[in-house]
Amino acid sequence: xxxxxxxxxxxxxxxxxxxxxxxxxxxxxxxxxxxxxxxxxxxxxxxxxxxxxxxxxxxxxxxxxxxxxxxxxxxxxxxxxxxxxxxxxxxxxxxxxxxxxxxxxxxxxxxxxxxxxxxxxxxxxxxxxxxxxxxxxxxxxxxxxxxxxxxxxxxxxxxxxxxxxxxxxxxxxxxxxxxxxxxxxxxxxxxxxxxxxxxxxxxxxxxxxxxxxxxxxxxxxxxxxxxxxxxxxxxxxxxxxxxxxxxxxxxxxxxxxxxxxxxxxxxxxxxxxxxxxxxxxxxxxxxxxxxxxxxxxxxxxxxxxxxxxxxxxxxxxxxxxxxxxxxxxxxxxxxxxxxxxxxxxxxxxxxxxxxxxxxxxxxxxxxxxxxxxxxxxxxxxxxxxxxxxxxxxxxxxxxxx
Amino acid sequence: xxxxxxxxxxxxxxxxxxxxxxxxxxxxxxxxxxxxxxxxxxxxxxxxxxxxxxxxxxxxxxxxxxxxxxxxxxxxxxxxxxxxxxxxxxxxxxxxxxxxxxxxxxxxxxxxxxxxxxxxxxxxxxxxxxxxxxxxxxxxxxxxxxxxxxxxxxxxxxxxxxxxxxxxxxxxxxxxxxxxxxxxxxxxxxxxxxxxxxxxxxxxxxxxxxxxxxxxxxxxxxxxxxxxxxxxxxxxxxxxxxxxxxxxxxxxxxxxxxxxxxxxxxxxxxxxxx
Numbered sequence: 001x002x003x004x005x006x007x008x009x010x011x012x013x014x015x016x017x018x019x020x021x022x023x024x025x026x027x028x029x030x031x032x033x034x035x036x037x038x039x040x041x042x043x044x045x046x047x048x049x050x051x052x053x054x055x056x057x058x059x060x061x062x063x064x065x066x067x068x069x070x071x072x073x074x075x076x077x078x079x080x081x082x083x084x085x086x087x088x089x090x091x092x093x094x095x096x097x098x099x100x101x102x103x104x105x106x107x108x109x110x111x112x113x114x115x116x117x118x119x120x121x122x123x124x125x126x127x128x129x130x131x132x133x134x135x136x137x138x139x140x141x142x143x144x145x146x147x148x149x150x151x152x153x154x155x156x157x158x159x160x161x162x163x164x165x166x167x168x169x170x171x172x173x174x175x176x177x178x179x180x181x182x183x184x185x186x187x188x189x190x191x192x193x194x195x196x197x198x199x200x201x202x203x204x205x206x207x208x209x210x211x212x213x214x215x216x217x218x219x220x221x222x223x224x225x226x227x228x229x230x231x232x233x234x235x236x237x238x239x240x241x242x243x244x245x246x247x248x249x250x251x252x253x254x255x256x257x258x259x260x261x262x263x264x265x266x267x268x269x270x271x272x273x274x275x276x277x278x279x280x281x282x283x284x285x286x287x288x289x290x291x292x293x294x295x296x297x298x299x300x301x302x303x304x305x306x307x308x309x310x311x312x313x314x315x316x317x318x319x320x321x322x323x324x325x326x327x328x329x330x331x332x333x334x335x336x337x338x339x340x341x342x343x344x345x346x347x348x349x350x351x352x353x354x355x356x357x358x359x360x361x362x363x364x365x366x367x368x369x370x371x372x373x374x375x376x377x378x379x380x381x382x383x384x385x386x387x388x389x390x391x392x393x394x395x396x397x398x399x400x401x
Numbered sequence: 402x403x404x405x406x407x408x409x410x411x412x413x414x415x416x417x418x419x420x421x422x423x424x425x426x427x428x429x430x431x432x433x434x435x436x437x438x439x440x441x442x443x444x445x446x447x448x449x450x451x452x453x454x455x456x457x458x459x460x461x462x463x464x465x466x467x468x469x470x471x472x473x474x475x476x477x478x479x480x481x482x483x484x485x486x487x488x489x490x491x492x493x494x495x496x497x498x499x500x501x502x503x504x505x506x507x508x509x510x511x512x513x514x515x516x517x518x519x520x521x522x523x524x525x526x527x528x529x530x531x532x533x534x535x536x537x538x539x540x541x542x543x544x545x546x547x548x549x550x551x552x553x554x555x556x557x558x559x560x561x562x563x564x565x566x567x568x569x570x571x572x573x574x575x576x577x578x579x580x581x582x583x584x585x586x587x588x589x590x591x592x593x594x595x596x597x598x599x600x601x602x603x604x605x606x607x608x609x610x611x612x613x614x615x616x617x618x619x620x621x622x623x624x625x626x627x628x629x630x631x632x633x634x635x636x637x638x639x640x641x642x643x644x645x646x647x648x649x650x651x652x653x654x655x656x657x658x659x660x661x662x663x664x665x666x667x668x669x670x671x672x673x674x675x
Contacts, residue, residue, distance in 0.1 A: 029675075031504055065675055074673070103673065105664065116672075117528040142527060153669070160669045212519070212668065217532045260517065260536040290537030291588075298540065334465055334473050334544040336503070364473065367502045400501035 025069050032062035032078075035398035043389040047184055049177040051086040058083045059398075061096070074101045078146075082137070089176030089189070090136040095146045107154040113146040118208060118219060120256045120265040121282040123304045123324035123344060127252040127267045129223045130206055132170035139181055139373075139387075140355075145170045159211030166204040169194075169226050172243065183386045187232060188240035194226060195247045195273075202226050202247075219254040227274065229315040248273035261288050265304070275313035282306045284324070300328035302342065318384055321347045335361040351378035353387075369396040440562030440578045444594070447601040448557045451631040456482045456661040459633075461652045465545055468645030475499055475543060482661050490514055490556055492666035496674055497543075505675045509668060510535070514558045515583055523671035530671050539588025546617060546639040546648040548588055551608075559583055565593070570604050573597040589616070600624065602632050610643075617641050627655060 039055040059082050066075040078097035084090035099112025119127045130147055137143035148168040154161050174187035196202040204225020211218055227250070230243035252269035266283035284304030292299040303326075306319040326342025337360040345352045354374040361367050371394040375387045463475040476499045482492040490512025497506045505525035512518045520535040538550035560580035567576055575595040582589055590613050595605040602624055610616040621634035637650040664670075 031501065033502070067675075076675075101673065105662075108673070115528050117530075120531075155664055155667055155669060160667070210669065212532070215519075217668075256532050258519075258532050258534060261534055263532070263534060288534055288537075291540050296541050298537075332541045332544060334467070336544065361500060361502060364500050365502075398502070400504070 026067050026073070028064055028066045030062065030064055031401060033059075033398045033400045035059040035061075035396050037394060037396040039392050039394040041180055041390060041392045043391060045180065046386070046389040047182070049186075050180055050182075051178050055087065055090075055180070056085040057090065063097075072103050074103070075099065087136070087176050087179035089174065090179060092134075092136065092173060094134065096144075097146060106156065107152065109153075110149070110151040113148050114151065115144050115146055116151075117144075118221060119254050119267050120217070120219075121254075121267050121284070121304060122265075122286070122302055122326065123284075123322075123342075124282045124306055124319050125267075126269050126280055126282055127219065127221055127254045129221065129228060129250060129252075130164060130166065132172055132228045134173050136173040136175055136179070138371075145173070159209055162208040164204075164206040164208070166206060166225060167201070169200040169202060169204070169245070170228075171200075171245075172228065172230055174243075180390045180392070181387060183232070183241065185234060185239065185241045188235070188242060191235065191240065191242040192230070193242060193244045195245065196226055215258050217256045217258070221250075221252050221254075223248070223250045227271075227315075229274075231274070231313075231315045246273050261290065262286070271310075271314075274315060275311040278309040278311065278314065280308040280310065280317075282319070286328075296332045298328075298330045298332060300330075302326040302328065306344075316383060318346065318351075319344075323347060337361075346382075346384075349378065349382050349384075351382045351384045352376040353384065365400050367398045367400065369398070370394070371396075434563075436564045437562055439564035440580070441557075443564060443576045443578050443596055444560070444562050444580065445557055447596045447603060450601045451633070452483070454483060454627075454631050454657050456480070456657070456659055458656045458659050458661070459652055459654070461650055463543070463545055464649040464651065466647050466649075473500075473544075475545075480661060480665065482663065482666050488514070490518070492663070494666060494670070494674075507671045507674050509666060509671055511666070512556070514556060515585075517586075521668045521671060523674070525675070528672065530668050532668075536586055538584070538586065546641045546644075546646055547637075547650070550582070550584065550587060550589075551619070551639070560592075567598075568595075570595050570597060573599055573604070575604060600632055602634070615642055623652075625654075627657060631655075631657065 035058065037057045037059065041053055045052060061078065061080045063076065063078040067073070076097045076099055079093065080096045081093045082091060095113050097114055099110050099114050101108060101110040116130050117128055119125045125141060131144035132147065133141050134143040134145050147166060147170060150165045152163045171189055171192050174189055175182045177186045194200070202225060204223065206223045207221060209220045225247065226245045227248035230245050232241040233244050235242050249272045250269055252267065254267040257264040263286040265285065266281065268279065268281040270277065270279050282304055284302065286300055286302045288298055288300040290298050302324070304324040306322040306324065308317050308320040310317065322344050324342060324344045326340060329339045331337040339356070339358040341356045343352055343354040354376070356372045359367060359369040372392065374391045375384060377388055378385045458478065458480050460476065460478045463477065465473040475497065478496045478498065480494040484491050493510050493512070495508045497503045507523040509521045510518045517536040520533050522531050522533050524531065539548045542549050560582055563579045565577040565579050567574060575597050578594050578596060580592050580594060588611060589608050590611060591609045593607040594603050596603050603621055605621065606619040607615060608617040618640050620638045622638070623635035624632050625635060626632055633655050635652040638647065640647045
């Protein structure tokens with residue numbers, strides 16, 4: 001943490017504002033991380049042009065956060081930059097957060113770019129519709145591109161209500177021709193098509209309600225606008241896939257029941273605008289053995305079922321009738337060592353993807369992470385067969401400041 | 402989790418109502434013998450001595466030391482809201498600043514007396530708020546020698562008591578009170594506390610594990626008086642006798658009456674802390 005007087009940073013243009021009211025004084029806190037990463041694919045690539053074996057990258061993600069002394073004004077700028085040694089599409093920058101927020105007693109407003117996360121499930125994030133997925137980062141759909149927004153929220157006795165106006169659509173990122181973890185044809189992100197005539201300028205809207213009653217946490221949402229999930233359509237020459245973005249209406253519910261060692265989770269959505277109206281759900285449980293094996297470690301068992309009723313004219317999903325089983329081990333040691341291992345099995349096609357994620361702090365400022373994914377040989381016709389040679393092991397060392 | 406001290410006080414009316422109930426329901430009585438009554442009264446007087454603070458904020462440093470002497474540090478802030486409803490525990494917010502990889506990680510707790518607390522954890526890397534299971538309060542808190550219940554369990558109603566004796570503690574005289582956790586999933590069978598007779602503050606606590614063996618000793622030092630009313634210890638030393646590890650909590654100055662309200666202790670606040 002490097003506290004700096006806010007007004008020095010903002011410069012003379014806003015110095016008057018800074019010193020104009022005592023309440024606006026405050027500090028800027030600089031933090032963030034630098035990381036080096038090596039992703040290794042033991043198998044030769046399946047498709048022409050794909051990189052072989054080692055994919056190194058560097059990641060820079062600083063954060064500048066300002067808060068006024070009265071804590072009513074907050075501002076944050078969090079850029080993200082990845083430099084990839086092999087895939088130029090994966091070399092990319094993004095503004096994950098870049099906003100100003102004003103908080104009153106009962107309401108708050110945020111203007112700028114932000115990342116929000118909705119939902120409770122572990123294996124799929126169905127209700128999380130606001131931010132576009134940064135697909136080149138990972139295929140787990142847990143990396144997001146910053147979304148421009150005006151977010152007005154109010155906290156009442158009956159819960160919290162958020163309204164979002166979302167101008168400026170973000171296109172999903174995809175690996176380039178050189179990249180692994182793609183289909184037979186690479187995606188040409190310059191060829192995106194939109195159902196809306198306004199294209200990327202279409203202003204989307206969303207509404208989110210959350211509350212908790214005793215052991216129940218509940219959420220509901222509604223979204224209208226350009227869906228974040230594109231259909232991938234081969235171009236005329238059959239050389240590329242073109243992302244087609246449709247206008248959708250989506251409503252959903254999510255909830256968690258927390259009872260002793262049990263967490264029961266459910267996310268459901270109904271979507272209109274991509275083929276026939278369809279429903280999708282992910283739900284399951286997490287059970288934790290605290291201080292397992294007479295140690296300080298906690299061992300969690302996770303099981304989730306995934307259903308998706310979409311037809312072939314909607315964007316493809318592999319998670320249509322799948323079971324996820326996993327285990328999470330947290331050693332609760334000084335280094336916060338933890339391991340997550342699991343697998344997702346398609347109940348129809350029997351294709352299986354396995355994953356391991358482990359992390360451990362080294363000293364006070366470093367963290368070492370290991371990730372690995374394995375795609376058990378699916379049938380030739382299985383959509384996941386595109387990834388069948390893309391098993392990988394990833395090692396990341398991050399320095400935090 | 403709440404601060405050791407902020408929770409360590411009597412809910413006057415709650416205590417009375419429980420005692421009243423005890424006369425009707427002898428099985429629920431915390432005080433059925435003279436020793437139990439005197440133990441309860443001693444703990445209650447200590448608890449009563451610093452209630453009514455409304456809300457507080459404090460920053461602290463946690464120093465973890467293993468048997469070989471290797472050190473590791475965490476810095477955190479604790480915000481506490483005293484809840485007027487005396488049948489419920491306080492609300493608290495713990496915000497981590499370091500180690501830097503968990504900067505912004507925050508834990509919101511709505512404490513309960515005998516049931517698991519309501520707890521939400523914010524993970525800044527994913528911007529995700531998770532409701533977490535809080536049934537287990539006896540595991541290590543962020544790798545330290547403090548268990549979660551060592552922070553929250555000092556609410557009066559969480560124990561049954563037995564007065565043991567009076568003895569010298571440093572240059573003061575202490576009442577020694579044994580207490581038995583009423584929480585079903587507690588990691589302890591009993592604790593022995595030393596409460597001084599001058600300021601009625603807890604000076605030392607011994608923790609006995611599920612097997613009945615001495616596990617840890619907590620020493621509370623550097624007591625300071627705020628507003629002529631509220632005592633707060635600023636150094637907590639927890640020594641684990643079975644592993645040789647220790648954890649020191651070094652508090653900075655408390656701020657009281659900072660204007661925190663219920664709205665500062667709702668789960669959506671977790672995303673707006675930093």
